[in-house]
Amino acid sequence: MxxxxxxxxxxxxxxxxxxxxxxxxxxxxNLSPRFWNEIATHAETPLEQLYANYKKEISRGLWIGRWSEAQFWEWISSRIPSINAEQGQAILMESLTxxxxxxxxxxxxxxxxxxxxxxxxxxxxxxxxxxxxxxxxxxxxxxxxxxxxxxxxxxxxxxxxxxxxxxxxxxxxxxxxxxxxxxxxxxxxxxxxxxxxxxxxxxxxxxxxxxxxxxx
CATH class of the missing domain: 3.40.50.1000 (HAD superfamily/HAD-like)
Structure with a gap:
């Protein structure tokens, strides 16, 4: 640690x-809701479902270091192919003020x-x-x-x-x-x-x- x-x-x-x-x-x-609202505009999945999947699949692991940042962006890209890591990071930084x-x-x-x-x-x-x-x-x-x-x-x-x-x-x-x-x-x-x-x-x-x- x-x-x-x-x-x-x-x-x-x-x-x-x-x-x-x-x-x-x-x-x-907070990253929610601004980051997820922006990300969801690029997704076919409704915002509520996208966020629910995130909470269920990776949220806990991400916050305690079991998932790396790279894996997080891979997860995002697998669900929103139009968003790559660089684009996602830009949206995230704009959301974190x-x-x-x-x-x-x-x-x-x-x-x-x-x-x-x-x-x-x-x-x-x-x-x-x-x-x-x-x-x-x-x-x-x-x-x-x-x-x-x-x-x-x-x-x-x-x-x-x-x-x-x-x-x-x-x-x-x-x-x-x-x-x-x-x-x-x-x-x-x-x-x-x-x-x-x-x-x-x-x-x-x-x-x-x-x-x-x-x-x-």
């Missing part, structure tokens, strides 16, 4: 807050350690994360570690990356993922489409800054 550890960020001590952030629906748009939460990472990193925990392919999200890479303490992407949310083992893995007893706020757009975060003792916040969660995260960090320092 592997995940990105940013050696440039100092190790945390005491009660420095920890922010654990999803990518899809939090820092960048930054959200306002990404702009908050720089200021949050001054008061908290920032961790990424996402069900995704690392090569797909790297362009999104590149502008804030220096602000990130750890990046855990499901296809690199062979686990996906809401697997309890992935949360245990992530907990081991965090300072002991530090306050943690986990932000995700899916309730099932947040429930597992709460189960390991994290504060949780669901990202909404309007982006009001950003203000909630700011207020949580402000409260944490008022907490007394932990004893050494």
């Amino acid at each position: 592997s995940n990105y550890i940013n050696e440039e960020v100092p190790a945390s001590t005491g009660r420095r807050p920890q922010l654990v952030l999803d990518i899809g629906g939090v820092l960048a748009t 930054p959200l306002p939460g990404l702009l908050a990472i720089d200021r949050w990193s001054k008061h908290a350690d920032i961790h990424i925990l996402s069900n995704h392919l690392a090569q797909w999200v790297q362009p999104i994360l590149k502008p804030v890479q220096s602000c990130l303490t750890t990046v855990t992407i499901s296809n690199q570690v062979g686990m996906s949310k809401p697997q309890p083992e992935l949360y245990e893995y992530t907990c081991a990356l965090l300072p002991v007893k530090a306050p943690v706020l986990f932000i995700d757009d899916q309730d099932k993922n947040l429930r597992q975060g709460a189960a390991v003792g994290w504060h949780t916040l669901q990202a909404d489409h309007e982006g009001s969660w950003i203000g909630e995260a700011d207020r949580w960090l402000a409260r944490m800054r008022l907490q007394p320092e932990a004893d050494n």
